[in-house]
Amino acid sequence: MESHMGERKETRANDPSFSSSSLCMGSSAADKFSDEPITPIGGFFLQPRMEQIIHCTMGFKNPIDIAAIKSHLKTVLLSHPRFSSLMVRGPRGLKQWHSTSHVDLDRHIIVVPDTITTASNFDHEAAVNAYLTDFYTSSGLSADKPLWEFHLLMAHNCGVFRIHHALGDGASLMSLLSASFRGPEEEEKLPDLGSAGKKRNRVNGEKGWWVLLIGFVGMVWFTLIFTVEFVLRLLWDCDRKTEISGGDGVELWPRRLATARFKLQDMKLVKKAVPNATINDVLVGVVSAGLSRYLDQRTPNGLPEGLRITGMAMVNLREQHRLQEQSDLMKSNSGLSWRNKFGTVLLPIYYQKSSGTDPLGYLKRAKVTMDRKKQSLEAFLSYKIGCILMTYLGAEIATWLLYRAVSNTNFVISNMLGPQEEIAVGGNPVTYLRVNTSSVPQALTMHMVSYAERADMQISVAKDIIPDPEFLAKCFEEALVDMKEAAH
Known part of the structure; x- marks a missing residue:
């Protein structure tokens, strides 16, 4: 096994030299009382051995309009504290979320040139999967910005939403997609997530104590x-x-x-x-x-x-x-x-x-x-x-x-x-939705x-x-x- 092992790069989030003062973008405008401790499970996903990035792949029906996507994300995503906060180390070395007054969307929306993803004989799925597999052995998300990115694969009408698992889990991700990326004809209606697969057993009172x-x-x-x-x-x-x-x-x-x-x-x-x-x-x-x-x-x-x-x-x-x-x-x-x-x-x-x-x-x-x-x-x-x-x-x-x-x-x-009705990003309908995580x-x-x-x-x-x-x-x-x- 050892012959196959590489050395995964740690994110800057794990570098003790980084403090809240060194990572605060626009911190003068941020509320100093807005810092929030990272949950224990979130901290687990920040450890080098178990660091996890969620990759949510979306296929689009129409060619990607970069300006529309930027406008959409700025409107619906940055209002949530997790997507506008830095992961920093506090005074006692504890990791916490620190709200920032400015997020540069150009650092989070990565437009992938056609030449990078068209080498698989125009097999769109193979090209997208090959692009995703590169993330498994690369470094994680940079901690000098909020821990998410949206990669736009222009040649394949596809977007890859990368979210650090420390931000949230799969249910959180689905709530994001359902509440923020609504169908183009149902802007005021939340897509149906369907009925819950998990139900608690209820005991009919007539059946007795036994x-x-x-x-x-x-x-x-x-x-x-x-x-x-x-x-x-x-x-x-x-x-x-x-x-x-x-x-x-x-x-x-x-x-x-x-x-x-x-x-x-x-x-x-x-x-x-x-x-x-x-x-x-x-x-x-x-x-x-x-x-x-x-x-x-x-x-x-x-x-x-x-x-x-x-x-x-x-x-x-x-x-x-x-x-x-x-x-x-x-x-x-x-x-x-x-x-x-x-x-x-x-x-x-x-x-x-x-x-x-x-x-x-x-x-x-x-x-x-x-x-x-x-x-x-x-x-x-x-x-x-x-x-x-x-x-x-x-x-x-x-x-x-x-x-x-x-x-x-x-x-x-x-x-x-996931949503049981069609969702859209920047008015562009999503044709498929897939999720995987890093290794x-x-x-x-x-x-x-x-x-x-x-x-x-x-x-x-x-x-x-x-x-x-x-x-x-x-x-x-x-x-x-x-x-x-x-x-x-």
Whole structure:
């Protein structure tokens, strides 16, 4: 592994020589009491080993009008404190957000010349993906300006929104897109984020106390099991090595990107085949079936039936998910709400030979696993434990511990509920919406976003471990097709 490892450049945010006085653009006009501490989870994402940049790729219907985009961003984006604040070190060395009175948009909007991205035989997706992969091994965002950029790939009618994960999480990003980038014909109407995929179980009062007791015992039992499992994973436990296994240092390896495309209607049809299943259950079933199909091809000698492959899934911990509440995150006084508020759960899937296996069997098994995860407090405790470690043990020790847990898993997966109606940037309709993040120790990361009745899953792989991400994406797409046929 070491032969592939490079040295990721640290951002200037991690340089202790930078203080609030050295980074304040227009600080004389800024309110000295407006400084706000960075949250513990935000601080975690500023550590060199786990520094994360969110890349949100938008395809545009019409040629890009740079002036219109600048005007739009100036009007709707800079009013939010996160996008007009510097990340600085305070008097005691603690990192905090410092409001600045001036943001130079020309430093944040990067216009990419046609010659840089037209080398892939005019394959727009390949060119955009190649451009994105360059970010994985480059330095992060410069800390002498607010931690975001918008890259305009003129030759491909595409924009890449880069946001440091310290600013916020996927739910925050979707609230930004929905509240600020509205459809050209519905400027006064907020796009629908759809119904929440996560619902709390409600107990009918007529069922009696024993239902509450059984639910409580189940919650305690599964929380205990999953917490012990997480601690073991943090210390030494890991799965058997397979053709998709990463590990310590893999976040520095070169990457490749591919996209699996799904119809949201197909996923809704499949989930009806299993009572009380959700879109998240379908996604986990598709990943389980797709990875089994992929490993069948990549492992000629076969793998043991039922082999466990453990990943990490991101879980939004906010109480409300609909747009009426999500749009509130964009209010100027909601800096603490527009943040990282998500937990992680260990997500086991099991290899099964793809031939002769009932396609819906993957979904049924995924539903059992996901139901147990929802019943436990694993996601909530993982968030609280991360905050406690960062607060009381310090960033370096906490990052070292959490990095071990990440290194001992095989993949990362998330599912973000995006706008279900068309959005636009500067009056230019967005035709697709995709998200990925910078590298992690796993060799495989998968981020799915639903947008306007389609769901695109961006797949990032360490190319020396998984050299054919396009084939892997095809395995996922075919897995959903098989489930759809079995559901009829």
